[in-house]
Amino acid sequence: MQADLIQEARRQAEICNACRYCEGYCSVFPALHANRAFSDGDITQLANLCHNCRGCYYACQYTAPHEFDLNLPAALADVRQDSWEEFAFPRVVARAFQRNGMAITIAVTLCFALLFTLAKWVGPSDGEGFYAVLSHNLMVAIFAPAFLAPLASIAISLRRYWVATGGGPVRFAHVRAAFQSAATLRNLAGGHGEGCNFEDEDRFTQARRLAHQAVLYGFALCFASTASGTVLHYAFDMSAPYGLLSLPKLLGIPGGIMMTFGAVWLLDLKRKADPHLGAAQARSGEVAFIALLGFVALSGLVLYAMGQTALMPTLLALHLGSVLGFFLLMPYTKMAHGFYRLAALIRDAQRH
Numbered sequence: 001m002q003a004d005l006i007q008e009a010r011r012q013a014e015i016c017n018a019c020r021y022c023e024g025y026c027s028v029f030p031a032l033h034a035n036r037a038f039s040d041g042d043i044t045q046l047a048n049l050c051h052n053c054r055g056c057y058y059a060c061q062y063t064a065p066h067e068f069d070l071n072l073p074a075a076l077a078d079v080r081q082d083s084w085e086e087f088a089f090p091r092v093v094a095r096a097f098q099r100n101g102m103a104i105t106i107a108v109t110l111c112f113a114l115l116f117t118l119a120k121w122v123g124p125s126d127g128e129g130f131y132a133v134l135s136h137n138l139m140v141a142i143f144a145p146a147f148l149a150p151l152a153s154i155a156i157s158l159r160r161y162w163v164a165t166g167g168g169p170v171r172f173a174h175v176r177a178a179f180q181s182a183a184t185l186r187n188l189a190g191g192h193g194e195g196c197n198f199e200d201e202d203r204f205t206q207a208r209r210l211a212h213q214a215v216l217y218g219f220a221l222c223f224a225s226t227a228s229g230t231v232l233h234y235a236f237d238m239s240a241p242y243g244l245l246s247l248p249k250l251l252g253i254p255g256g257i258m259m260t261f262g263a264v265w266l267l268d269l270k271r272k273a274d275p276h277l278g279a280a281q282a283r284s285g286e287v288a289f290i291a292l293l294g295f296v297a298l299s300g301l302v303l304y305a306m307g308q309t310a311l312m313p314t315l316l317a318l319h320l321g322s323v324l325g326f327f328l329l330m331p332y333t334k335m336a337h338g339f340y341r342l343a344a345l346i347r348d349a350q351r352h
Contacts, residue, residue: 002082009043009075015068022056026187028076029056031348045165047079048344051187053196053208054277073277081279084336087160089153094332099281101288101333108329109292113321117313133313134320136239146327153331158343167347177352178345182338185209185216198273208269214262215293221255222297241307253304256297263294289333296322 013032016022022029028050035042054073062068081098088094097104119134119142161167181187188196188209195206229248232238242248267290275283299319306315330336 005075005078005082006040006043009047009072009079010038012070012072012075013038013043013046015062015070016056016072019062021061022059025056025059026051026053027181027345027348031351034351039166041165043079044083044161045344045347047076047083048161048340049187049348050076050080051185051196051341052077052278053188053198054274055197055204057277058197071277074279077277077279077282080337080340081282083161083164084157084340087157087164088332088336089156089160097288097329097332098285101285102291105288105292105325105329108325109295109318109322111321112324113317116317116320116324133316136233139320143324143327146324150327150330154336154339157331157336158339161340161343162347165344165347167343168350170346170350174346174349177349178342181345182342185212188212198269207265211262211265211269214258215266216262218255218258218260218262218297219293221251222259222300223255225249225252225255249304253301256301256304259297260294260301263290263297266290267294286334289329289335292322292326292329292333293335296326 016029017032017035020029020033023033026049028046031049032046038046050073052073057063057071057073060070060072062070064071085091085094085098116134119138189206194204196208197204198208225248228251229240229242232242232246232248233240240248267287270283270287270290296319299315299322303312303315303319306312326335
């Protein structure tokens, strides 16, 4: 990791530790105030515990033009981003995506879409609906390793993070506390539950928390939709396409709408946010990830709506290309932050 980023974050953390004005804010400050000195691992843990709500910045009396020049959200964001790149496997992909995220996302999606367009000529495709274009077995052969390989990469990354931050044995109580915090996005509610200052400077708002929840629960519904379709196919011999009142559609359509709406909302909030309070060098990667997530959801909805038209094969190729790109790029995009934040929350639960 870059020593200068760690050192600057350590300098600011030491000043914050002496001041303690923000003691009642997010989980970062109780963890920060529990230490008198900060190792590199401590700073990395604080950085990943931070949700960049920015409330501490607008409450701070030591920001520029004060000589201390504190900007703790940006300092921790830089360390956090650097830690994701350092722990990623392989590292070179993570660094490339953060700096050229949009170009990589578009190129990967279009290339995979072209491959799916050509793949319809490989093997029999005698099913109904989408399977009339691309066989079920071919889809499984492509997406099963594309789903498992990124999970293995993330597991390696989290192992590196856990060792670097000095994590100990995990108990069920630690995991339960972390999931409770993650499910409610408690740290985006601010110290007093009024929200964060992400897009409106010193005005508190719950917008970022609600947008994240729309994406989070929309993604969960879409995942449950896919899982239910898998169960119906293999356990009950019920193949797609499924009707509007089937479980996959009852889960997937609301999930897709929530993901699309949440992604558009997050992009708007990102546009309004002050780039100097985050990791400016990673902005391209962050915007690209949100756009990709929104496109996956929107293309799925459009594909369902126009699944009986002549456009279906093209729409299917674009949708599957974006989904495959999402999975393969997942360890190197902002999607990884969910895993790191959960690990940081588990690590913080061990402190109590």
